[in-house]
Amino acid sequence: MDNQTFLQQQFQISPDVVKLIQEHEIKLAPVFEEFQKVAEYNQYKVLAAFQKEKISTRHFKPTTGYGYDSEGRDALGGVFKHIFGAQAAIVSPLLASGTHTISVALFGLLRPNDAFLCITGKPYDTLLGVIGAHSETPPDGSLRDFGIEYLEVPLLPGGKFDIPAICKTLKQHTNIKVIYAQRSRGYEFRPSISIDQLKDVIEKIRPAAHNIPIIVDNCYCEFCSELEPTQVGAQLIMGSLIKNPGGGLAPTGGYIAGDEDLISKISHRLTAANLGLEIGSYAASYTPFFQGIFLASHVTCQALKGAALFSSVLENRGFEVFPTWSDLRPDITQSICFGREEPMVQFIQGIQQASPVDSHVTPYGWDMPGYDDPVIMAAGTFVDGASIELSADGPIRPPYIAYLQGGLTYEHTKLALMYALQKME
Numbered sequence: 085m086d087n088q089t090f091l092q093q094q095f096q097i098s099p100d101v102v103k104l105i106q107e108h109e110i111k112l113a114p115v116f117e118e119f120q121k122v123a124e125y126n127q128y129k130v131l132a133a134f135q136k137e138k139i140s141t142r143h144f145k146p147t148t149g150y151g152y153d154s155e156g157r158d159a160l161g162g163v164f165k166h167i168f169g170a171q172a173a174i175v176s177p178l179l180a181s182g183t184h185t186i187s188v189a190l191f192g193l194l195r196p197n198d199a200f201l202c203i204t205g206k207p208y209d210t211l212l213g214v215i216g217a218h219s220e221t222p223p224d225g226s227l228r229d230f231g232i233e234y235l236e237v238p239l240l241p242g243g244k245f246d247i248p249a250i251c252k253t254l255k256q257h258t259n260i261k262v263i264y265a266q267r268s269r270g271y272e273f274r275p276s277i278s279i280d281q282l283k284d285v286i287e288k289i290r291p292a293a294h295n296i297p298i299i300v301d302n303c304y305c306e307f308c309s310e311l312e313p314t315q316v317g318a319q320l321i322m323g324s325l326i327k328n329p330g331g332g333l334a335p336t337g338g339y340i341a342g343d344e345d346l347i348s349k350i351s352h353r354l355t356a357a358n359l360g361l362e363i364g365s366y367a368a369s370y371t372p373f374f375q376g377i378f379l380a381s382h383v384t385c386q387a388l389k390g391a392a393l394f395s396s397v398l399e400n401r402g403f404e405v406f407p408t409w410s411d412l413r414p415d416i417t418q419s420i421c422f423g424r425e426e427p428m429v430q431f432i433q434g435i436q437q438a439s440p441v442d443s444h445v446t447p448y449g450w451d452m453p454g455y456d457d458p459v460i461m462a463a464g465t466f467v468d469g470a471s472i473e474l475s476a477d478g479p480i481r482p483p484y485i486a487y488l489q490g491g492l493t494y495e496h497t498k499l500a501l502m503y504a505l506q507k508m509e
């Protein structure tokens with residue numbers, strides 16, 4: 085039986101939809117080829133890191149208790165350090181999420197009466213609580229609760245950095261101890277920050293910034309380019325292992341990579357002062373973390389291809405998409421603006437129906453911890469909440485934007501698009 089007949093008999097996908105997607109795939113061939121080139125380069129980078137670190141099966145072994153001399157933990161940090169061209173790295177299953185990872189890094193670097201400056205406008209929703217500057221009273225345990233000041237320079241229209249404003253703020257506030265940039269767009273409708281753009285802003289603000297570390301929320305951006313922020317002048321990057329660098333296999337965790345002195349400071353916040361990276365066990369095997377980072381460049385390429393296909397087809401259906409199929413993709417995310425609640429909800433429900441896990445459940449909006457509006461989410465994932473696996477979500481508020489990302493295999497993502505198209509008809 086050919087694909088088209090199977091799709092029709094098994095999933096009720098009409099031949100017209102199959103044909104439409106084929107046409108878009110032909111148009112996208114040169115774009116896919118670019119993603120493939122980046123993936124190939126990054127795969128070599130990863131293999132070189134494994135070789136440098138002399139990874140052996142003994143590194144996969146679980147540890148219990150304090151985890152003194154845990155070879156797996158240390159070697160995993162070593163692999164990430166080499167890949168990202170950094171001096172040191174923390175890679176830990178003890179980091180419960182991306183937000184926790186970034187929070188640990190900020191608390192590790194900042195002290196009472198210090199300020200930190202975000203140069204990419206309003207940060208990701210879940211970080212607002214960590215910062216504590218956006219509510220009347222500081223939330224318990226937030227940076228503001230500890231007397232740390234927050235400053236922000238918005239991006240200019242079109243997503244460009246406001247270099248004069250950044251330099252002016254740096255001059256006016258001598259207590260700034262960290263400069264912070266977020267690459268991926270989160271729930272904002274703006275372009276994500278490319279490596280070239282980041283390199284350029286770092287060069288331009290460096291004279292005003294002196295030796296203040298520039299640290300980067302790299303969530304969703306790992307392996308989308310040949311270089312990472314730490315290879316173009318940033319002192320530190322942070323991200324989640326249930327996104328790109330976990331390759332779909334890491335069950336939890338986060339990473340922080342960067343300059344030795346910064347990583348050391350952060351390590352004393354991760355565990356305890358004076359203990360740092362000496363402790364931390366993991367009673368399950370480290371294998372999925374190693375295997376995940378090994379697969380990550382390939383999986384990221386699958387996700388990029390899927391995102392470009394969604395973008396191309398949905399733009400053709402009359403929806404505003406961001407980025408468009410031919411735009412640069414600094415991250416794996418795809419925003420689709422539906423304008424109305426109905427197609428957005430149907431779209432997300434269609435993605436869910438095509439999932440390997442929980443294909444039989446129907447998602448509706450719910451009040452998710454850390455988010456202000458009800459969020460609807462398609463997440464039929466093996467790893468709970470993993471967004472390197474195909475997932476789509478968005479706050480149910482005008483203009484009804486769905487944020488799609490991930491996809492471990494391009495083939496699955498393609499089927500999900502067909503489902504969503506049928507559902508929206």
Ligand SMILES: *Cc1c(COP(=O)(O)O)cnc(C)c1O
Pocket residue numbers: 181182183184208210266267268269270301303304324
């Ligand atoms: C995913 C993400 C985070 C962290 O989110 P968690 O859900 O806590 O893992 C932070 N910043 C950006 C831009 C992200 O995409």
